[in-house]
Amino acid sequence: MAFILDKVSYRYSEGTAYEMTALDQVSLQIQDGEFIGVIGHTGSGKSTLIQHLNGLLKATEGAIYFNGQDIYDKDYDLRDLRTQVGMVFQYPEHQLFEETVFKDVCFGPKNQGLPEKDVTLRAYEALRSVGLPDKYFDVSPFELSGGQKRRAAIAGVLAMKPSVLILDEPTAGLDPRGRDEILDLIAEMHVHYGNTVILVSHSMEDVAKYVDRIIVMDHGHVMFDDVPREVFHHYRELEEIGLAAPQVTYLMHEMQERGLDVNCDATTVDEARDAILQWIGNQR
Amino acid sequence: MLRDITLGQYYPADSKIHALDPRTKLFGTLLFIISVFSFEGVIGFVAITVFLFWVIHMSKVPLNFMLRGLKAIMILLIIAGMFNLFLTPGQPLVTIWKISITREGLRNAIMMTIRMVYLIMGSSVMTLTTTPNQLTDGLEKALHPLNKINVPVHEIAMMMSIALRFIPILIEETDKIMKAQMARGADFESGGLIKKAKNMVPLLVPLFVSAFRRANDLALAMEARCYVGGDGRTKMMPLVYTQIDRVGYAVVIGYFILLMVIKAVL
Ligand SMILES: Nc1ncnc2c1ncn2[C@@H]1O[C@H](COP(=O)(O)OP(=O)(O)OP(=O)(O)O)[C@@H](O)[C@H]1O
Ligand SMILES: [Mg+2]
Numbered sequence: 001m002a003f004i005l006d007k008v009s010y011r012y013s014e015g016t017a018y019e020m021t022a023l024d025q026v027s028l029q030i031q032d033g034e035f036i037g038v039i040g041h042t043g044s045g046k047s048t049l050i051q052h053l054n055g056l057l058k059a060t061e062g063a064i065y066f067n068g069q070d071i072y073d074k075d076y077d078l079r080d081l082r083t084q085v086g087m088v089f090q091y092p093e094h095q096l097f098e099e100t101v102f103k104d105v106c107f108g109p110k111n112q113g114l115p116e117k118d119v120t121l122r123a124y125e126a127l128r129s130v131g132l133p134d135k136y137f138d139v140s141p142f143e144l145s146g147g148q149k150r151r152a153a154i155a156g157v158l159a160m161k162p163s164v165l166i167l168d169e170p171t172a173g174l175d176p177r178g179r180d181e182i183l184d185l186i187a188e189m190h191v192h193y194g195n196t197v198i199l200v201s202h203s204m205e206d207v208a209k210y211v212d213r214i215i216v217m218d219h220g221h222v223m224f225d226d227v228p229r230e231v232f233h234h235y236r237e238l239e240e241i242g243l244a245a246p247q248v249t250y251l252m253h254e255m256q257e258r259g260l261d262v263n264c265d266a267t268t269v270d271e272a273r274d275a276i277l278q279w280i281g282n283q284r
Numbered sequence: 285m286l287r288d289i290t291l292g293q294y295y296p297a298d299s300k301i302h303a304l305d306p307r308t309k310l311f312g313t314l315l316f317i318i319s320v321f322s323f324e325g326v327i328g329f330v331a332i333t334v335f336l337f338w339v340i341h342m343s344k345v346p347l348n349f350m351l352r353g354l355k356a357i358m359i360l361l362i363i364a365g366m367f368n369l370f371l372t373p374g375q376p377l378v379t380i381w382k383i384s385i386t387r388e389g390l391r392n393a394i395m396m397t398i399r400m401v402y403l404i405m406g407s408s409v410m411t412l413t414t415t416p417n418q419l420t421d422g423l424e425k426a427l428h429p430l431n432k433i434n435v436p437v438h439e440i441a442m443m444m445s446i447a448l449r450f451i452p453i454l455i456e457e458t459d460k461i462m463k464a465q466m467a468r469g470a471d472f473e474s475g476g477l478i479k480k481a482k483n484m485v486p487l488l489v490p491l492f493v494s495a496f497r498r499a500n501d502l503a504l505a506m507e508a509r510c511y512v513g514g515d516g517r518t519k520m521m522p523l524v525y526t527q528i529d530r531v532g533y534a535v536v537i538g539y540f541i542l543l544m545v546i547k548a549v550l
Contacts, residue, residue, distance in 0.1 A: 017295050017349075056463045079469060087467040094457075095464035097489035107486065111469025142493065156468060 002164055002196050003030040003053060008062035010048055022048040024220040025062070030198070032163075035190050037207035037228075038200045040217030041242040046200045047090065049217065050166050053198070054078075054085040083112045086162025090169050093149035096141035101152045102127070104141050108160040126159035127152070129189070131181055147178050154182065158189070164196040165189075171206070183210055204246045208232065208267035216243070229265045248272040293349075295412045300528060301343035302413045306422025308529045309410050312536040316406045319543045320399050325550045328543060329398065335539050336402060336409075345412050353408045354401060361400055368393040416448040425523050438514045446502070454495060461490045 010023040022045045030036065038046050051057040052064060055071055055078040064071050071081055086108075089095070098104035105123040114122070127137060130151040136144060141152055154170060167186065171179040183199075187210050190197045201207050207214060207228065214231040216224040218241045224231045232238070235245035235253070245267075252264045252272060262279045266272040296302075301309075316336075323332055340350060354361075372389035379385075411419075424441035431437050462472065465486045472483055 051463065054467055056466060079471065082467055083469055087464075089460070089464045089467070092464065094490055094494060095461055095468070095486075097486045107465075107470075108468040111471070160468065 002032045002034075002067065003028070004065040005029075005052070006063045006065070008052060008059045008064060010045075010052065010057060011060045012048075014060060022220055023052075023059075026220070026222055028215070028222065028225070030196065033194045033196055034213055035187070035197045035211045036199070037211035037214045038198060038217060039202070039204070039207055039214060039243060040223075044217040044241075045220040046217050047168055048220075050087070050168060050198060050200060053164070053166060054082045054087055056087075083160060084162055085164040085166065086157045086160050088154055088157045088165075088167040088170050090172065092153035092157070092170070093141075093146065095156070096149060096153060099140060100138050101132070101141050101144070102137045104152060105156045105159050108156055112160060122159045122161065123155070126155040129158065129185060130155045131185070147174050150174060150178075151182070161193075162195065164198070166198045166200075168200045169202065170199070172202070179206070186210075204232075204244055205268075208246045216241075228267045232267050233264075293352075293408075293411055294415045295345045295349055297344040297413075299342060299344040299413070301339065301409065303528055304413075304532050305523055305525055305529045306414050306418045307426050307523065308525070308532045308536075309414055310419075310422050310426060312532065313407055313410045315536050315540045317403060319540055320402045320406065322547065323543055324547055327550065328546050331539075331543055331546060332402065336405060339409055340405070343409055343413050345409075349412055350405050350408045353404045357400065357404060361397060364400070365393045365397055368396055417445050420445040420448065421519075421521075421523060436514070438517070442513055450495075450498070453498070454491070457494055458487065458491055461494075462487055 005026055005028040008023055008026045009021065012018070012020045012022055026045075026049065038049065040046050048057065052059055053066075058072065066081060066085075069076060071078065096104050098107065102123055105126055106119050109119040109122045132148060132151045132155065136148060136152075141149060144152060150170070150173075154167075157165070165186070170186075171182055174182065183206055186197060186199070189195065199207070199211060211228065214224065214226065214228050215222055216231060216238070223237075223241065224234060232245040232249045235249055238245060248266055248269055248271070249264070252262055252266050252275065255262050255276075256264055260279065261282075263275045266275045304312075319332060323329060340347060369385055369389045369392075370383050372386055372392050374386035374388035376384040376386050377390060414422075420441045423444075424437055427435075427437050427441075466472070470483065470486050472480075472487070475483065
């Protein structure tokens, strides 16, 4: 079992006039190899939650266990945790600093203490996998476009080969194709390496398409925690907290309301097509 | 963590002191500081103490916020107190080995401590009840006459408020970048001085880049809105004195005269 969160609460600026409870008694279990989506409206505590998982924020109350060890133990090595739990932040391009893209990607593996050869190999692999053309490897990261910077930054985390990969809205501000490419890549790696992936996203379509489990955050609480199909059944409650279900969920419900007896579980376009075809088949 | 060290330590509350015009507060603080450095005798001390705590009570800011500012200068206070205590020549009170505490030394140490503590607390009342922006607005208006001798008061005030505005943003940015690099295994704590400085590179480069980007964006945005400084510029929230400010001035001046009278009589 990868993570156990036991009644984790977090307050920003504790003890000042601006005290703010961002997480309130959150309890979760995350198994090895899961692909989890975290959704919630702006300010619901998603970023705060995931920053606990690699010890960047320390819970005000509660405990977190990683592979059976309490990460707040005095002799627990947080740096070791961070090499196992990779984190791509919102707008990761702001973390680029080296003279060349390639060197920047080497930064993470180098900090892991890998030998020079492995570092180079991993950086190369990671850059290839995010689809950045070779000609950009030796230019300054500041000369890249926004989307290219994003890819370079993501490569910087992938190169560390983390067993748990956390991504905080990795595709915000990318064009549709770039978005699909990056998410496909992450899904592919998940299948290939069997790593745990936690994806924070505002796009219900993305979440529905890739993840096996959705955690819905609302005002620092976990509101739903279930497979996408079950979560999107509650689309009216989701709307109340400023979220929505994927477009096809609405389509299917609308069809049912108009008397077409289709299966409303579909959350992706493919599933919807299958459900409709099945219904047509039944009609005959 | 980092966000807690903001220069503007404004404490939001709904009080008479918060409602005062920043110019009134600036003037009041100035008079209070003068009074702190010129009072004499026990009666003067009592008057100042009563006045300070009355204002703090009025401001509805918890006392421990006022005392927080003192923590920073605690060491300075102790060292200065020691110097005064042991190194002032005069009539010895106690002598331990070669060092002696004199009557004058004791008096100086006590006076100096009181003055420093009250100075910090007095100015804390102002900074805790006034946002940095109000403060620069107040300064700009109060210093407006200096325009006559070609001091670009408005520009200076503008620069000040931009700088103040950017402090929390940059602190937040530092926090973010630091976390992002720590997630990639960066280590900002261990190692010697040179290693530590070297380890700062992954933090400082992105920070500078983002500071320049933000400055650039802001300049562009200001230009796009046809910003011109100085004369003829109107304010969204112009500073105007109200009844409460007249009362404020009266109270502060009354307090000051009272202290001067106490001083003259004694
Ligand atoms: N550094 C901070 N200091 C104080 N409060 C903060 C800080 N960061 C976040 N908060 C507050 O904590 C709450 C949760 O923030 P968080 O960043 O976790 O939200 P989020 O779900 O990631 O939102 P978004 O979708 O906009 O990224 C918000 O109300 C926010 O205002
Ligand atoms: Mg966020």
